[in-house]
Amino acid sequence: MSDAPVACGACEPPGGLCGGKGLATFKEGFWTNNPVNVQMLGICSALAVTGKLENSLVMGVALIFVCVGSNLFISLLRKAIPRKIRMIAEVAIIATFVILFDQLLRAFYWDMSKQLGPYVGLIITNCIVMGRAEAFAMQKAPVVSVVDGLANGLGYAVVLAAIGILRELLGFGTILNLTVLPDWYPKNQLMVLAPGAFIVLGFIIALFNVMNAKRDAKPAGGN
């Protein structure tokens, strides 16, 4: 266990730079500390639901909703929650928002609810939400916490959409069910199946590493 194989953001608070206000907080969550690409959180659903862009978008919206809602409420209640039982209190708040979204999805968008299956419920154990609650909302004021939740949710949603576009395009030749690639393109079933998900995310993370390495190389970061 020497090199700290800790499972989640909850136990491994991401870089201590979250102190800033508004815009800084936003950039931090959205790009510099992107939940999927940098912190490696929430990978499960990032892989499972991205076979099609539509599913990825719905999942992204779900995560933004849960992240913003739970961050707001945890931040409002942060002085009332005793330190010792904070984990279970956080989980209860998060689960409430997940149940809310799940019920909405069942009521208005049954097909999608069926397709996403257990993965909506699994937002509860999605380390992003828990990590933000623990590392940010428990310490900061409500407004900044909402911005942080929004940024992290958006950062997650954008990565999901990117994987979704790639997999749907290469796997079905379509984007949002509209045919994009011409007939002669051989549809690559592998991209839709499980291995494709792992490999696409592997390459996206590598790309992100290259971009960040370039930026860090520039003095006084123009970006």
Add this chain to the structure above:
Amino acid sequence: MEDISPWAILFAAIFTSNILLANFLGMCSFLACSKQINTSLGLGAAVIFVMTATTAINYGVYHGLLVPNGLKHLQFIVFIAVIAAFVQFVEMFVERFSQGLYHALGIFLPLITVNCAILGAALFMVIREYTFIQSIGFGFGAGVGWALAILLMAGLRKKMGYSDIPKSFQGVSIVMIITGIMAMAFMGFAGMVRIQ
């Protein structure tokens, strides 16, 4: 799902629908704890035990308590509470009665509460409408499948320490790609048995 034997479900959960390689659950701890074989062995054993037990308990809670009272929509919060409580209980029990086992498994137990594979197994059990015996077969099989995947990855990562990987692919990136190839290999089992 009345007619499938629990043995078929057990083997399907290990090989054809491996919970990690086909359903992507438990990735966080898979990525974080697959650096050493010993660590992954301990975590794998803890996952097998907790997953089998919590799937069985959650089956009882869901069909005995939630369904008769029309509280199905509370399943998420109840399942996660059962898992957290069970893990806590096991930790106390093991610490009290077996120090050796506590040192081998104890440190992994808190990690397991947040392992989405455990909650995922309970949710799959509900969605696929397993019977009690089938649920136990599924919980055990899914645990073994996860442990197998993380052990294989730990072995591969050890070997990988000697290879020359391009800088931007180092770390998680190459692990993801290898997991993809592993998932491809596991797809070779498809057709042997099949659930969902």
